[in-house]
Amino acid sequence: MTIKELATALNMSTTTVSRVLTGQEKKYRISEKTAERVRAMATTHHFAPNQIARNLRLQKTNTIGLIIPDISNPFFANLARTVELELRKRNKMVLLCDTKDETTLEEESLSLLLGRKVDGLLVAPVGKKWKHLVQNTAVPMVLIDRYFEGKDIPFVATDNYYGAYQATSFLIDRGHHNIACIQGIRGTSPNENRILGYQKAMHDYKETAKHIQLVGNDYSIENGYQSTKELLSLPETPTAIFALNNQIALGAMKAIKEIGLKIPNDISLIAFDEQPYFELLSPSLTAIKQPLEAIGRTAVSMLFEVLEGKNVTNAILKPMFIERDSVTKNPSP
Amino acid sequence: MTIKELATALNMSTTTVSRVLTGQEKKYRISEKTAERVRAMATTHHFAPNQIARNLRLQKTNTIGLIIPDISNPFFANLARTVELELRKRNKMVLLCDTKDETTLEEESLSLLLGRKVDGLLVAPVGKKWKHLVQNTAVPMVLIDRYFEGKDIPFVATDNYYGAYQATSFLIDRGHHNIACIQGIRGTSPNENRILGYQKAMHDYKETAKHIQLVGNDYSIENGYQSTKELLSLPETPTAIFALNNQIALGAMKAIKEIGLKIPNDISLIAFDEQPYFELLSPSLTAIKQPLEAIGRTAVSMLFEVLEGKNVTNAILKPMFIERDSVTKNPSP
DNA sequence: TATAATTGCACAATCGATTGTGCAATTTAC
DNA sequence: GTAAATTGCACAATCGATTGTGCAATTATA
Numbered sequence: 150m151t152i153k154e155l156a157t158a159l160n161m162s163t164t165t166v167s168r169v170l171t172g173q174e175k176k177y178r179i180s181e182k183t184a185e186r187v188r189a190m191a192t193t194h195h196f197a198p199n200q201i202a203r204n205l206r207l208q209k210t211n212t213i214g215l216i217i218p219d220i221s222n223p224f225f226a227n228l229a230r231t232v233e234l235e236l237r238k239r240n241k242m243v244l245l246c247d248t249k250d251e252t253t254l255e256e257e258s259l260s261l262l263l264g265r266k267v268d269g270l271l272v273a274p275v276g277k278k279w280k281h282l283v284q285n286t287a288v289p290m291v292l293i294d295r296y297f298e299g300k301d302i303p304f305v306a307t308d309n310y311y312g313a314y315q316a317t318s319f320l321i322d323r324g325h326h327n328i329a330c331i332q333g334i335r336g337t338s339p340n341e342n343r344i345l346g347y348q349k350a351m352h353d354y355k356e357t358a359k360h361i362q363l364v365g366n367d368y369s370i371e372n373g374y375q376s377t378k379e380l381l382s383l384p385e386t387p388t389a390i391f392a393l394n395n396q397i398a399l400g401a402m403k404a405i406k407e408i409g410l411k412i413p414n415d416i417s418l419i420a421f422d423e424q425p426y427f428e429l430l431s432p433s434l435t436a437i438k439q440p441l442e443a444i445g446r447t448a449v450s451m452l453f454e455v456l457e458g459k460n461v462t463n464a465i466l467k468p469m470f471i472e473r474d475s476v477t478k479n480p481s482p
Numbered sequence: 483m484t485i486k487e488l489a490t491a492l493n494m495s496t497t498t499v500s501r502v503l504t505g506q507e508k509k510y511r512i513s514e515k516t517a518e519r520v521r522a523m524a525t526t527h528h529f530a531p532n533q534i535a536r537n538l539r540l541q542k543t544n545t546i547g548l549i550i551p552d553i554s555n556p557f558f559a560n561l562a563r564t565v566e567l568e569l570r571k572r573n574k575m576v577l578l579c580d581t582k583d584e585t586t587l588e589e590e591s592l593s594l595l596l597g598r599k600v601d602g603l604l605v606a607p608v609g610k611k612w613k614h615l616v617q618n619t620a621v622p623m624v625l626i627d628r629y630f631e632g633k634d635i636p637f638v639a640t641d642n643y644y645g646a647y648q649a650t651s652f653l654i655d656r657g658h659h660n661i662a663c664i665q666g667i668r669g670t671s672p673n674e675n676r677i678l679g680y681q682k683a684m685h686d687y688k689e690t691a692k693h694i695q696l697v698g699n700d701y702s703i704e705n706g707y708q709s710t711k712e713l714l715s716l717p718e719t720p721t722a723i724f725a726l727n728n729q730i731a732l733g734a735m736k737a738i739k740e741i742g743l744k745i746p747n748d749i750s751l752i753a754f755d756e757q758p759y760f761e762l763l764s765p766s767l768t769a770i771k772q773p774l775e776a777i778g779r780t781a782v783s784m785l786f787e788v789l790e791g792k793n794v795t796n797a798i799l800k801p802m803f804i805e806r807d808s809v810t811k812n813p814s815p
Numbered sequence: 816t817a818t819a820a821t822t823g824c825a826c827a828a829t830c831g832a833t834t835g836t837g838c839a840a841t842t843t844a845c
Numbered sequence: 846g847t848a849a850a851t852t853g854c855a856c857a858a859t860c861g862a863t864t865g866t867g868c869a870a871t872t873a874t875a
Contacts, residue, residue, distance in 0.1 A: 151861055162825045167863060177864090178822055200598045201538045202861030205830045210534065215578075220566065226559035233553065233580045242594060245548075245578040247566045261575060265533045370758060402762045425703060426757075429735045431764035484831055495855045500833060510834090511852055535831030538860045 150196050159190050170198065213452070214262035215243045216272040218250040222396060224422055225273060228293065231445025232271060239453065248275060250334065256281045263288060269452045276337030289455035293448045295337045303455065305447045305464040309339045312437040312468040313346025316419045319470065320389045321350060325417065325480050326359035329387035331376045331397050333368035343393050343421060362387060365397065373400020381408055388417060388480035395422035398434065413477040423471060432474035440466045483529050492523050503531065547595035548576045549605040551583040555729060557755055558606060561626065564778025565604060572786065581608060583667065589614045596621060602785045609670030622788035626781050628670045636788065638780045638797040642672045645770040645801040646679025649752045652803065653722045654683060658750065658813050659692035662720035664709045664730050666701035676726050676754060695720060698730065706733020714741055721750060721813035728755035731767065750809040765807035773799045
């Protein structure tokens with residue numbers, strides 16, 4: 150059923166029908182009697198306007214593109230959920246793209262979404278390249294989680310530096326000197342800022358902290374696993390590992406278990422990212438919880454401000470340190 | 483940049499430009515020289531056709547609606563990922579809707595997606611109501627995970643009966659008589675089939691199995707937690723709990739830990755659904771792994787068959803039982 | 816009663832692509 | 846050299862909505 154058919158059935162012009170159905174009957178002086186007839190007919194026929202046609206005419210799709218590196222990572226899955234629900238409240242739908250942390254796929258996703266004339270973009274970029282992102286000046290965009298310093302694209306992220314500093318200091322306070330850090334994707338903002346926080350803490354406590362050790366290069370279970378195996382085969386093994394996301398932590402635990410070491414006695418562990426099961430592990434896992442819901446909400450409201458032509462300021466939200474049982478007080482070596 | 487502007491710049495008709503850019507230059511006898519000029523101009527101007535206009539003209543959006551009860555549940559997040567990547571290969575994009583396991587939101591999502599003229603629908607329904615789903619006869623649909631018996635909507639699901647039967651038999655074999663089952667959403671197909679598998683096993687081994695006990699009514703951590711507390715405060719507590727999804731299992735573990743009992747000595751646990759961290763728990767958690775990727779792939783290819791007008795047969799895929807350490811051999815009572 | 820103001824609605828253009836058909840210009844056939 | 850066939854491209858309609866403007870019919874004003 151199209152508006153034309155509806156108009157024919159009512160013996161009116163499509164103009165009148167459209168104006169009633171878009172609530173403009175007052176503005177265009179459609180009589181209440183006519184308006185009522187239109188509404189009645191529309192409901193009995195279950196008429197719903199063709200959104201494609203509207204989009205074309207109105208030059209607006211009420212669609213937001215959401216680009217995510219890995220929707221199977223619970224961090225992003227939760228983010229996606231908040232974003233979707235928040236956008237729905239504002240009458241937008243989301244076109245989802247998973248980039249598998251590949252810049253190529255991200256570039257492709259971007260141009261596909263632009264071709265579909267999304268009204269806005271919410272992007273958790275891979276974070277290694279940014280040129281394709283700044284090329285788009287046409288549609289408003291807000292970055293989530295990973296961003297680019299000085300590139301003038303608004304973003305919302307966790308205070309990664311703060312979180313990492315806090316976690317590392319905690320380890321040093323507990324007597325750890327040799328703390329290894331397993332990185333995510335190098336060169337991406339969260340990773341670099343976490344590294345900076347880690348390094349700063351190591352430096353601030355340099356009388357006690359031994360040396361800086363960075364390994365790994367991916368936000369994956371596999372990287373956590375391999376890097377941990379590597380670390381634990383070193384002549385001088387670290388007494389604590391700082392895993393820069395939940396997947397790395399998972400891989401690390403797997404390796405530690407396989408090697409037969411015990412957390413926290415043989416080795417301590419802290420994860421950046423919180424997961425519901427962390428408290429159930431034995432021992433429970435000390436973690437830095439990112440304010441996921443706040444990030445999602447903020448990203449959406451920032452995007453709307455940009456859509457409304459307002460200026461926005463980037464948001465950096467504080468994470469929360471959750472102390473549990475995966476860190477010893479007295480590391481052996 | 484529109485095709486019209488491009489045509490003006492080339493001093494040609496939009497017809498010719500369109501035909502070249504859609505690869506129909508042969509069919510409509512556009513000279514190679516002209517075609518080459520068009521292509522060159524298109525690339526220098528970075529021309530990309532307005533998909534909205536194409537969609538309207540072609541009556542096809544190359545968009546699939548994906549309706550999911552809870553994208554933050556790793557089961558569905560993984561599913562969504564497979565589906566998204568698989569659809570992208572076939573040049574479709576996905577409009578995502580999260581229904582929070584609420585039928586109302588599902589109905590709303592459905593009509594929004596239909597209004598947007600999606601070419602097809604992949605729905606993991608809440609599963610309690612189906613009328614709104616069968617009302618849609620216009621666009622092809624495939625159900626995932628939860629389905630409706632005899633309602634003639636094609637689906638792909640795990641063999642829940644089989645999985646539950648296997649898990650329950652395993653518990654009985656290990657000497658458990660009093661096995662409680664914490665349900666997900668009652669009345670939904672996976673839940674009912676798992677229950678049937680559980681009951682059948684209990685019945686088949688009735689000399690040894692004691693009685694059937696069903697509690698709970700949600701696929702949530704909270705339900706797992708509350709139901710477990712309830713079970714463990716019974717005069718005659720079960721020796722094993724069968725949790726009907728990963729979230730329930732998580733809640734159950736939380737409750738068990740809080741009460742101070744030990745798995746598996748005090749109580750055994752099996753989860754329907756596998757998660758990467760299950761093997762890292764102490765003890766590691768015995769689980770039934772659903773063939774997630776296969777489900778996603780199958781759903782997509784089934785949808786395409788429907789789109790191509792073929793007949794499809796429902797797919798019921800076998801899960802895999804993964805024995806770990808969360809079940810004792812000799813339950814005490 | 817004649818004129819002005821208001822009411823109530825429809826015509827037709829528009830958004831940006833695609834496509835059936837028609838018509839010169841060129842080439843081929845005889 | 847003329848008719849027929851082929852080549853190369855453009856006109857205009859179409860998809861389904863929205864909207865500036867215009868024009869009767871009705872009501873108000875003087």
